Amino acid sequence: MADATPYEDSTTPSPTVLSQDITLNWKTKATVRLYRPAVIPPKKKLPLIIYLHGGDFVLYSASTVIYHNFCNDIAAAFPAIVISVEYRLAPENRLPAAYFDGLNAVLWAQNQSLGIGGQDPWLEYADFTKTYLLGSSAGANIAYHVALQLLDYDLRPVKIKGLLMNQAFFGGLTRTQSEKNLIEDAYVPLYVNDVLWSLALPTYMNRDHEYCNPISGGSYMGRVKGLPKVYIKGDYGDPLVDRSILLAQYLQSCKVPVYYRFNQGGYHGIELQNTSAAQQLYNDMTWFVNDVYQNLNSQDLSHHHASY
Template sequence: MAMAIYNIFLLFLCFCQLGHKITASDEQKTPSHTLQEAYDVLGIKPNPDGSLTREIRIPMVNATPNVEPTSTTQIALSKDIPLNPFTKTFIRLYKPLNPTKNSKIPLIIYLHGGDFVLFSAKTVIFHEFCNQISAQFPAVVASVEYRLAPEHRLPAAYDDAMDAIMWARSQAVCGNGSDAWIKQLVDFSHVFLLGSSAGGNAVYHAALRALDLNLSPIKIRGMIMNQPYFGGVHRTESEIKLSEDAYIPLYVNDLLWTFSLPKNANRDHEFCNPLMIGRSYDLGKIKRLPRVMMKGDDGDPLVDREKMLVKFLEANGVEVVSIFNEGGHHGIELSNTTAAQELYDAMKNFIHSTLKFKHINH
């Protein structure tokens, strides 16, 4: 009981100090829209059994495990490998087309965006994102094909992220039995978790879960959250200001959370609102998180949530590198090549500075 009271008090102080006003009413100042409007925006149709028909508008692409002789733009190789046969998940693994010889590189476990409801590791925008990361950093990238809601509500995506972390550990342990790309290239003491939007949310929860496990010989050195997908019952100023945002309007966002969260849970469930600690995670665990990079954009309705989480983590001793850009929008790196390159450079710098700090202190 004392811990619960302390947690509530801490949250009150956190809200007071963050400088991002939370409104008193759940739906205050938000225009009304029909469910059908939200379905149309998302390109989905609900089915009687609770599943969704997804009219995918962004194409999916196959992996490219071999050098394509006629290609002038290929920068990485990729292949799909099974992750969990019971959940039918897999990993799309990437390696640079021309990796540096006799030099090990980091392993990045990547969780794609899509608000837990849409898209795939095979979706072309995420496939190209991972190609760029693998080639530019350089790194081996393990992009996780996690299960989607509402067919598989949270914490299914977190479970799949943990499967990927344990897969990485098994690759490190099995030595000669590991995947050839992994064995040749990966430094298992240099593992990073990276997620965009819903993937950023999943990275946060997976990193907290991983603290309970002995992952040796792998070491998670840092976590990168790119515009992570969080929410809450009461509106932030950015949510109200950008309620009719072209990329993630509030009425669509609310529907996505009803699909993603456990049944009968509201948006103050810890899966949605990371400041609602005390159910699965205590402050002691949060204090043990690795170094964090948080990237957001002021034109994103979620930006206040991200700034609040940065303040919360820093207040609990977590080292955070935060990058908040003026303007922009949710998912800007997927459509704007300049913004994408700025993000690649920032993530690369974060990884290199994290590893440099590790070497200095060892």
């Protein structure tokens, strides 16, 4: 049985969302932070969101305030049960360590659905047949690779219904036009981007490795067609935006259902600082999870230009 440590927000007398930390493995110190709405109607089942935070594979944790607040918001907005994964960071733990941690969190959720080791009472409210992987920045990269790895597993009764990628952190040896245009970006300047990838990738692997550049080839390419529906969000003021456009185009070519939003302007991590951008993202994700695709595009992406 996993051990839990409840958290209370002293600034909110009556919180709308409750959270607790769960230790999955004392030896590896693997943990997740679990969120649930404070009030759930009897016998109500909520979607299960498995969340991977941002931080360029090197920074932050599930307990970082901006990501903790983000999970509070989406647990309330959907509403949903949220599992925020505390994955290992580079350079001490280079990729694919974070992918393994994300994968193990999903397998833990499956064990919970089967009652193996005892089920956390909060997960009694989860509809495991409506499980979604959600990631921001580096977390979106992790979510993508975890989704591909999960194609090798029989997860029943868990069913991965969709993948949500917000401003995904991908790269490549050849610069995209958005990277060239925003080389001195205040949030993701190109030289910092280069250093972060040098810390995250396996030693001696370059930035066309599939962990960094998902459309460059590699072992995953033939498996992409097995992915569930995908939501992709990007901003044209983010130097990483072309990477998301290229991936969305590739997924569409593999007949994966892709829903997307690419906003004019903006910047990397805008939803963590701008309440209007955050609300738009929450609305999109809520519609995607609930199968209502208002104001989301699913047509061909060929009119979006992303070039090297």
